Amino acid sequence: MGKFTFTQENEEKFQTIAKKYPKIDSMMLPGLWLVQEQEGWVSPDAMIFIADKLGKSPIEVYEFATFYTMFNLKPIGTYHIELCKTLSCMIMGAPELKKFIKDTLGIGPGETTADGKFTLSEVECQGACGGAPMIALNHQYHENLTVDKLKTIIEECK
Ligand code: FES
Structure with missing residues (x-):
């Protein structure tokens, strides 16, 4: 087993959730989610840990984790900005927000300062x-954004 292990609290959460399912296989998603809550991302060590817990091979966990975009497969920053790129947001100004983030923080999608x-x-x-x-900033939604509003939000994080 790798270096990752659940905190006692998360181990208890894992066991509580596992009781709701007839098969331990169903714990792949909640297990990885608990990992991410604990570490901020899902490391290869953590995948081995989950594989071990569920009686799966690490590659099965890897395939699962890489399928869902909600799992961070690299360490992320203290503040995780998730910018919506779908139609309504695109039309209403997401590209300007993305440009502002690039201009002020120097990062594009998938990058960390x-x-x-x-x-x-x-x-x-x-x-x-x-x-x-x-x-979404660390899962908290900020809507009807303008560049000015985003500037304020980012400044408050600094
Ligand atoms: S398009 Fe639905 S939240 Fe952005």
Whole structure:
């Protein structure tokens, strides 16, 4: 087994959720989600840990983790900006927001600032199209964004 292990709290959460399912196989998604909650990303070590727990091969866990875009396969910054790139947000100004992030933080999609503070990801529709354009910042939604509003949000994080 690799170096990753659950905290006692997450181990308990894992066991509690596992009781709801007839088969341990169903714990792939919640297990990886708990990993990401704990570490911020899903490392190869953590995949081995989950594989071991579920009686799977590491490659099966890897295939699962890489299928879902919600799993971060690289370490991410303290602030994770998830910029919606789907139609409503695109039309309403997501490209300008992306350009602003590039101009001010120097990062594009999939990149993290050198100080490890911000990571930008482009994501599909977040179900907040009525508030387009939007970002999720560490899972918290910010809707009806303008470049000025985004500037304030980023400045508050600095
Ligand atoms: S298109 Fe962006 S939230 Fe739906």
